[in-house]
Amino acid sequence: MNIGEVRPYGDRMNDGAIQISFSLPVPVSARSIEAVKLIAARMGMNNIRLVHAQDMGNNFSFYILYGAINISVDLQAIHVPEVELQLFDFWEINDLIRREFERKVVVIGATIGVDAHTVGLDAIISAKGFGGESGLERYPQFEVFNLGAQVPPELVVEYSKKIHADVVLVSQVVTQRNVHLFNLSLLAELLEAEKLRDKLILICGGPYINAQVALETGFDAGFGPGTTPLQVASFIVHELMKRKMRKK
Amino acid sequence: MKLNISQEQANACRQIAKEVALEIQRDIAPLSTVSVERAILRLLGIEGEKEKIPYVNILVDNLKEQKALEEGVLYWIANACLNTGLSPQDVALKVVSGSFNPVHLSRKSFQEVKNKAEELATESLSRLYKKKKAREALKQSFPPSLPPLLYVIVATGNIYDDIAQAKTAAEQGADCVAVIRSTAQSLLDYIPEGITTEGFGGTFATQANYRLMRQALDEVAQKVSRYIYQVNYCSGLCMAEIAVLAILEGLDIMVNDAFYGILFRDLNMYRTMVDQHFSRYLLGLFDIIITTGEDNLIKTVDAFKEYSIVLVSQFINEQLAQQAGMKKELIGLGHAAELDPKIPDSLLWELTQAQLVRQLFPRSPVKFMPPTRYKTGNIFFAHALDTIFNLVAVWTDQRIVLLGMPTEALHTPYVQDRFLSLESALHIRNASRSFSRELQFIRNGQADKRACELLTQAMETLIKIREAGIWNALSRGVFSQIKREKRGGRGYEGVFKKGKFYLNPFLDKKIVMQARRRAV
Ligand code: B12
Numbered sequence: 001m002n003i004g005e006v007r008p009y010g011d012r013m014n015d016g017a018i019q020i021s022f023s024l025p026v027p028v029s030a031r032s033i034e035a036v037k038l039i040a041a042r043m044g045m046n047n048i049r050l051v052h053a054q055d056m057g058n059n060f061s062f063y064i065l066y067g068a069i070n071i072s073v074d075l076q077a078i079h080v081p082e083v084e085l086q087l088f089d090f091w092e093i094n095d096l097i098r099r100e101f102e103r104k105v106v107v108i109g110a111t112i113g114v115d116a117h118t119v120g121l122d123a124i125i126s127a128k129g130f131g132g133e134s135g136l137e138r139y140p141q142f143e144v145f146n147l148g149a150q151v152p153p154e155l156v157v158e159y160s161k162k163i164h165a166d167v168v169l170v171s172q173v174v175t176q177r178n179v180h181l182f183n184l185s186l187l188a189e190l191l192e193a194e195k196l197r198d199k200l201i202l203i204c205g206g207p208y209i210n211a212q213v214a215l216e217t218g219f220d221a222g223f224g225p226g227t228t229p230l231q232v233a234s235f236i237v238h239e240l241m242k243r244k245m246r247k248k
Numbered sequence: 249m250k251l252n253i254s255q256e257q258a259n260a261c262r263q264i265a266k267e268v269a270l271e272i273q274r275d276i277a278p279l280s281t282v283s284v285e286r287a288i289l290r291l292l293g294i295e296g297e298k299e300k301i302p303y304v305n306i307l308v309d310n311l312k313e314q315k316a317l318e319e320g321v322l323y324w325i326a327n328a329c330l331n332t333g334l335s336p337q338d339v340a341l342k343v344v345s346g347s348f349n350p351v352h353l354s355r356k357s358f359q360e361v362k363n364k365a366e367e368l369a370t371e372s373l374s375r376l377y378k379k380k381k382a383r384e385a386l387k388q389s390f391p392p393s394l395p396p397l398l399y400v401i402v403a404t405g406n407i408y409d410d411i412a413q414a415k416t417a418a419e420q421g422a423d424c425v426a427v428i429r430s431t432a433q434s435l436l437d438y439i440p441e442g443i444t445t446e447g448f449g450g451t452f453a454t455q456a457n458y459r460l461m462r463q464a465l466d467e468v469a470q471k472v473s474r475y476i477y478q479v480n481y482c483s484g485l486c487m488a489e490i491a492v493l494a495i496l497e498g499l500d501i502m503v504n505d506a507f508y509g510i511l512f513r514d515l516n517m518y519r520t521m522v523d524q525h526f527s528r529y530l531l532g533l534f535d536i537i538i539t540t541g542e543d544n545l546i547k548t549v550d551a552f553k554e555y556s557i558v559l560v561s562q563f564i565n566e567q568l569a570q571q572a573g574m575k576k577e578l579i580g581l582g583h584a585a586e587l588d589p590k591i592p593d594s595l596l597w598e599l600t601q602a603q604l605v606r607q608l609f610p611r612s613p614v615k616f617m618p619p620t621r622y623k624t625g626n627i628f629f630a631h632a633l634d635t636i637f638n639l640v641a642v643w644t645d646q647r648i649v650l651l652g653m654p655t656e657a658l659h660t661p662y663v664q665d666r667f668l669s670l671e672s673a674l675h676i677r678n679a680s681r682s683f684s685r686e687l688q689f690i691r692n693g694q695a696d697k698r699a700c701e702l703l704t705q706a707m708e709t710l711i712k713i714r715e716a717g718i719w720n721a722l723s724r725g726v727f728s729q730i731k732r733e734k735r736g737g738r739g740y741e742g743v744f745k746k747g748k749f750y751l752n753p754f755l756d757k758k759i760v761m762q763a764r765r766r767a768v
Contacts, residue, residue, distance in 0.1 A: 181433075
């Protein structure tokens, strides 16, 4: 396999096969079918086969298409912002904190705004953990405060000050109208205004969160679907060590 | 198809749940809340807002500030009507504009006020009964819907887009359309006014939005020759008021759970119990079906091990609704399986549990809810899961089925998501319509065993709740390990003890009968 030139695969190497489906706000007609093919052609598809066209009622219609695209990508030339994180294990993490940090790391967790989803945050911090791994509460070197859901960003700031938090973990699951971006940026700004931002490791997570979101909203890291507590704990330790080095 | 369970045990569960519900009833009987009072004002026909605050809130807050709310709003409105000869709406206008203070008017004799209050209540109820008659006639002009009713949600945030989606869904075969509410509306201690086009994860429940959707669904019903049920959410801090809006605008089904607000929105338990009681009482008068939210109880815990909590909550929800005067045919108990698809025999357990609920509550229009937890971005696998879910629903003869969406883990549904979902459900409803009569569980096989175990567990928990008392049980985290303080949670400051002149003739059987008669 030539990773300098990767193409979609159907049943033959380099056939470029793809499938797409979408709706149009018009009923099916000879014209709508041509329109769909035109859209596909403009997307760069060739050998376009419209395999299904169906009215959905109320002047909406649904289409499924197959075709091929003549696009290849060079995997080697792709740079992603996510640095490969070297994972530590449970004992290493506790040892490193004990040695390098000389006190417990204080962690706050919250789902902010009006978002009420807690399962993802709990997966990372509650003792019960996720995917067979213990959450941060189980680590003797983390002192964890779980503020729960629907926490106003202002309260996170207040609490961080009060308990001298080292790490703030924020979950955002509801993303309609980009409300998550708004909430996350707001929290980062509030922390900045209180001169707390630089003292904290600020981490967000949720099914639609990634490194890009973290970057845009002024967070240090963003974790998406399938994140495990160990990944988060490892990141925290790396970041603590990095910051310590910088100080020296 | 029947599971071999003990009828005595089922009866015992009901009996214990009844005692639990009676305890709740006893403790909330002396209480009212700001939202019950606002509901009463809405029943009297008071509407409008000033600077984004509804009149009903202004009135109730005004009385509360003057420490006069104990008598209830109706006492003051009736007294003001007697003094001024104005209608309740005009009284409201005058109070809001500051023309007079209802508390400073001369106080007529209690008997006079009571008579006036009864007159106002009778008028309002008979007006609403007339509306209800018209809706029933419309419903009856269509052939009865096939069971199970196929229920879909729309949630664009914009009522006009919701309407486009709802009509499309109806044309695709949906029977019920629910508009999901905007995130956190349940925490608002007022009902927003007007038509809304911005919402998060859903659309605001307002009277104007209800009305627009009702018109749209009645319109499309003519086109598809099928009655389309309008659904919304009667929960949160405005539970009782929302019930009134549902009655005013002719909704058919309201999601209404006695515990949901306490557990999942951290609303105060007394507030919620008082509100659910009055809301259910009103919905019951107007034959609006309620559906409960037991699916939520297993969304965050091990859904296999902890399933029996669903039954516990159903038994209590049923009794509470009955005590609010609802008949069983209106109490749509909710349930879901939410099992990890990796569990061996997960489908057998899903089938067993669905049948168990159906069998325990044969007269309830039970509402079965789809898998959501283990859905991921793999929309194709999600669609497979939903098709199997549809099969279980039809096989066990559920009454209302909330259809799952292939894109559950991604976003609120696109038009094609709902279309694919309905296509699968229509196919299954047709293809397996006789399963429940043709197929049978092996006697005392694994399914029977699981059903008996679950019922036993439910009974044990119910006994624990009865022993601890419901309020203590809630503070100890009996439901999905969620603990709530008796005086904690939102909305506690809105609970008050009724004073000695407190009036609520809407609860009076005689008044209701009179209003009913007058509506013919
Ligand atoms: C369970 C659930 C609920 C439960 C939540 C119970 C609870 N206590 O959490 C209830 C029923 C209450 C609920 C309510 C609502 N929900 Co909901 N819900 C879900 C559901 C089914 C599963 C979510 C879940 O628990 N996943 C399991 C966890 C483990 O996964 P996770 O969150 O991705 O977490 C992992 C990673 O993302 C990451 N992570 C997450 N957080 C964090 C934080 C940090 C710091 C880190 C490092 C990592 C991290 O690590 C976790 C482990 O790997 C999803 C659909 C789905 N299948 O995804 C919808 C879903 C998330 N809900 C949705 C919506 C819209 C709502 C409502 C707004 C609906 C409404 N209008 O009322 C309400 C929310 C009300 C509110 N105020 O927020 C939408 C969101 C759409 C969007 N993109 O905005 C979804 C996708 C469903 C849908 N298709 O509509 N919901």
